[in-house]
Amino acid sequence: MWAQQARRALLRGPSAHRQVAPDQSAAGGIVPLLQAEAITKHFGNVFAVEDVTFRVGDGEIVAVVGPNGAGKSTLLKMIAGLERPTSGQVRLAGRLVHARVPHQVRRQGISIVMQTPLTFTSMTVLDNATLGAMFGPGHGVLTERRARQRAADSLAFVGLAQRADDPVASLNLHQQRFLELAKALAGGPRLLLLDEVMAGLNETEIAASVQIVRSVRDELGVTILWVEHVMSAVIELAERVIVLNFGKVLAEGTPKAVMRHPEVIDAYLGKAHIA
Numbered sequence: 001m002w003a004q005q006a007r008r009a010l011l012r013g014p015s016a017h018r019q020v021a022p023d024q025s026a027a028g029g030i031v032p033l034l035q036a037e038a039i040t041k042h043f044g045n046v047f048a049v050e051d052v053t054f055r056v057g058d059g060e061i062v063a064v065v066g067p068n069g070a071g072k073s074t075l076l077k078m079i080a081g082l083e084r085p086t087s088g089q090v091r092l093a094g095r096l097v098h099a100r101v102p103h104q105v106r107r108q109g110i111s112i113v114m115q116t117p118l119t120f121t122s123m124t125v126l127d128n129a130t131l132g133a134m135f136g137p138g139h140g141v142l143t144e145r146r147a148r149q150r151a152a153d154s155l156a157f158v159g160l161a162q163r164a165d166d167p168v169a170s171l172n173l174h175q176q177r178f179l180e181l182a183k184a185l186a187g188g189p190r191l192l193l194l195d196e197v198m199a200g201l202n203e204t205e206i207a208a209s210v211q212i213v214r215s216v217r218d219e220l221g222v223t224i225l226w227v228e229h230v231m232s233a234v235i236e237l238a239e240r241v242i243v244l245n246f247g248k249v250l251a252e253g254t255p256k257a258v259m260r261h262p263e264v265i266d267a268y269l270g271k272a273h274i275a
């Protein structure tokens with residue numbers, strides 16, 4: 001009941017108009033939601049990301065996989081405005097994303113959930129989610145009452161409504177990841193970036209996470225670009241997979257096609273954490 005009301009409330013937000021079914025814009029002539037154009041990041045002599053170009057269509061779930069150090073997190077951080085590309089551009093719905101100002105990137109409609117929760121542990125679950133609601137796209141300045149309502153709806157969406165008044169420190173890792181997701185959703189993103197949000201979870205928790213990520217796309221219409229090592233989840237959820245290796249795109253395609261790719265097997269799958 002709570003969850004249904006929360007879904008309706010979140011849909012009344014800026015996500016409401018979005019297309020729910022995956023589209024084919026990545027292959028066709030429509031402007032894709034996300035365009036990464038030759039983005040490159042060098043840290044001194046380390047070529048973390050090298051000339052990476054790809055597109056994500058509105059409503060797609062696209063996974064990014066690859067060995068440790070392949071540049072996956074750096075790629076997400078550049079899209080989120082947390083790292084400035086050495087060269088190249090990121091566009092959201094055709095508009096340039098300004099890389100140096102993370103809160104402006106969030107206002108443009110991009111939210112990121114990192115592997116390590118960035119919650120304020122001395123605050124309550126609801127207070128944390130409220131911070132997420134206050135820095136979302138299209139909201140302008142929300143009154144505290146509206147921000148708290150949006151935060152409460154997001155917590156209900158991820159199943160944490162009962163924990164709203166608890167301190168964050170009382171949540172386990174799985175619940176903290178869901179809180180991070182609620183914070184991101186409270187901001188009403190068009191594009192959600194997820195960085196290894198299933199790492200360290202048990203099978204039951206992974207299954208619950210797969211279900212929630214799917215409903216974020218199917219019910220809220222949010223497009224998802226998702227870095228993940230848990231290949232069973234990638235196969236279940238992603239429509240397309242981009243494989244990074246040494247900062248470059250090694251392969252791109254459906255999960256099944258990519259997993260049969262000999263270079264992907266050599267470079268990555270032999271070492272993947274198959275859950």
Ligand SMILES: Nc1ncnc2c1ncn2[C@@H]1O[C@H](COP(=O)(O)OP(=O)(O)OP(=O)(O)O)[C@@H](O)[C@H]1O
Pocket residue numbers: 043046047048066067068069070071072073074075
């Ligand atoms: N702030 C930084 N300063 C210097 N080097 C960095 C920085 N961030 C990342 N790197 C380097 O860039 C490369 C890519 O790192 P990145 O964290 O993007 O890899 P990843 O694919 O996310 O790896 P993992 O699977 O272990 O999370 C690595 O060689 C890493 O050491």
Ligand SMILES: [Mg+2]
Pocket residue numbers: 072073074
């Ligand atoms: Mg990483």
